[in-house]
Amino acid sequence: MLTAALVCAIGLLPWLSRTDPALTVLKARSAERTPDPATLRAIRVELGLDEDPFRLLGKWLGGLLRGDAGRSWVSDTEVLPAVAQALGASLLLMAGAVVVAVLTAGATCARTLWLGSRRRLGGRGPGGTGSAVLAALPEFLVASVLASVVGVQLGWLPALGWYGPRWMILPALALGLPTGAILGRMLDDLLPSAFTEPWALAAAARGVPPASVARQALRRCAPGLLPNLALFVVGLTGGSVAVETLFDIPGLGRLTLRAALAQDLPVLQTGTLALVALAALAALLARFGVRRLTGPALRDGALHSLHRPTPPAPRVVPLVYGLLLATVIALGLPRGPLALNTTDRLQAPSWTHPFGTDALGRDVLARIAHGALSTLGTALAVSAAALLTGVLLGLLPRLSGPLVDTVNAVPSVLAALLVTGIAGSGPWTPALAVAVVAWSPLATHTSALLRQERATLHLTATRALGAGPWYLLRHELLPAVLPPVVRHALLRLPGIALGLAALGFLGLGAQPPSPEWGLLLAENQPYVERAPWAVLAPAAALTLLGALAVTAAGGARLPRRRPKQPTVTVRPADSGPAAPSAETARHAVLAPAPTDSR
Structure with a gap:
């Protein structure tokens, strides 16, 4: 239903914007052509713009069910092959950006993993200044600097076009570095709590190698980040418009932007449906990954809380x-x-x-x-x-x-x-x-x-x-x-x-x-x-x-809530023990088991 509403809103975009779609299409086809009434009338007849917009949308949906997304209003080419080609380029760029993001996230939280696996974490706050600056960099600025410095001035890598793996490196870096810094800081926020859970304490006491403890800590924190990683994947595919424009990449983001500006409805609707399908697939894989990582713990209520009092950060x-x-x-x-x-x-x-x-x-x-x-x-x-x-x-x-x-x-x-x-x-x-x-x-x-x-x-x-x-x-x-x-x-x-x-x-x-x-x-x-x-x-x-x-x-x-002072109550000698409060139960569950001194 939500997807249908989105497609309907896109199909009504020319009428909602109160602009003449025939004039917009004419300017997109040829900016120098004079928009005389006869030409505009011919375009309306060609595209069926004189019909009811809902009827026009229904025709497009009917053709989509038969595997025909129509023809572009601007280029008069088949829509599905163009969208499929653009989606392939965007998915390839997204894969490279995800690799860069994962490596950046690992470098961001590497110090926390090393200290936590060796029980030296202390009360440090998440992340560092370098990752803070990296997370704040504009993607289009990173793309501009990489293209002008690395691509043009130094000539190490190609700065424009999309002809092979070498052309993917600079845009993947521009997209993956800020994204990886954000993911790394989010992971760095959860890792200290994972290293204080009973399993981590027991593993350290038994001499389990620190690398194994670090891997299990990552697995413990991953379920809280997988849904956001799915959002990043979809955002890298459809939201990298500025990067695709700067590097001249024929991706889905740039194709959708051009179609939206030209009011090329068949291309715009098909591209949006492709992004919605990708978002649904990414969300489904994220949910599956969460269930695989946590196992039956979600069903049985056997997890420990990753919430902990946040130490004061350096000011x-x-x-x-x-x-x-x-x-x-x-x-x-x-x-x-x-x-x-x-x-x-x-x-x-x-x-x-x-x-x-x-x-x-x-x-x-x-x-x-x-x-x-x-x-x-x-x-x-x-x-x-x-x-x-x-x-x-x-x-x-x-x-x-x-x-x-x-x-x-x-x-x-x-x-x-x-x-x-x-x-x-x-x-x-x-x-x-x-x-x-x-x-x-x-x-x-x-x-x-x-x-x-x-x-x-x-x-x-x-x-x-x-x-x-x-x-x-x-x-x-x-x-x-x-x-x-x-x-x-x-x-x-x-x-x-x-x-x-x-x-x-x-x-x-x-x-x-x-x-x-x-x-x-x-x-x-x-x-x-x-x-x-x-x-x-x-x-x-x-x-x-x-x-x-x-x-x-x-x-x-x-x-922080101030703990309530315990109250002393006088009970009859034959009465049973008083029921503990919920706060008492919380601390009783989280407290370590007492050791036998015998």
Whole structure:
């Protein structure tokens, strides 16, 4: 039903956007051709646009059932072969990006694995500064740097095209490095608890090799990350529009974007259905993997909780990042972001212009500072809305599961076009587009943690003592689920800011002369070789914001509840022992067994 609603919304996109699809198709076919009424009328008759849009959609669905997705409105070629070829290129790129992401995630949490397997973990927080910066890097910026430096200047690898395995390395690195850093920090958040479970303590006491303990710890934490890995896979396939555009890769993301901009409905609908099918397959494989890894423990309630009180994170590093970002904004606010001076075009950084000037002679520092207000405010608002929506829907996995699979298959670019068509263009259109898809990873993470927490021993004991559902939710489930999900939301904050920036980079967000950071990157991208500071300065500001959010995420935790003081009650001598409270049962289950001193 959700897929049908999505396909119907795409089929009605030209009519929802209140534009003439014949004019859009004519411009896509030939931008220089004059749109006279006779030509537009001929296109409407050719494509059947004069018919009812629902009837037109029904004809396409009927042909799809026969294995015919129709012909492209722009190129007049068969749709299915083009979509299959683009999907193959995207899947190959996704496979390479997943390999890079897994290796990056392993390098991110390698120190935790080494320390934990040797019982030297202590109270360190997850991740490091390097992974924080890497997780905050914009994919299109990484792609631009790799293409211009490694591909063009050094000539080590090809920078454009799609002709063999060597052409896959740079785009796979651009997609896999930030994704792997995020996955690595999420895994690093769970590993310390796994190393304190009874099986790990017993293995260390019996002299099991540390490598075996580390492998079992990874297996213990993997079920909580597999659903999010499935989301990353689908996102890498359909959401890598900017990377495919920069490297000139004929992938499904770029094909879908072009079809959406040209309102080529047969190609757009078929590509979206392919992404939805891929999302459903990835979710199914993730659920199967979770069941294989956890075995009957989910059914029997034999798991231990991975929730632990989060140690206070070091506050020096995020404080430094925050001071740097605040200093940049404070220095740039007194300057004029729109002041033009054509005699100072593309000037290098100096005392007069610390970050240099752009192609119109405008001060880059001033534009970054004034754009920070809208970029940071919008990113924080969207992150808060995504966190609230993700937690609420994640607590209802039967409702959110199919919805997540469908929403995750929609690239943010296509979501922006749909939102623009329904709500119209405006300053909040990019925020709505990103918010439509930003909640799904948080809902998936909430559902995965909730599923494991419900199968823990202490929750089974608390339920057996008579605790009701609301008590379990408030005192046991939410304290265990919310801290890692909040930290995950903070990890996603740079991604949301980068999503807004990517829409601006692709021309679907803020419009000139707005100083929004994504638009700054898009405007200065053609001058990256002549004036790299015009691109590196806003990219550094985005990276600084991401590093601040990621390093601060390590200390996100709920306030600790003060334990109630035990009350002494006088009972008759013949009465039995008092029933223990739920909190007592929790600690009794989690406490190690006493040793026999005899």
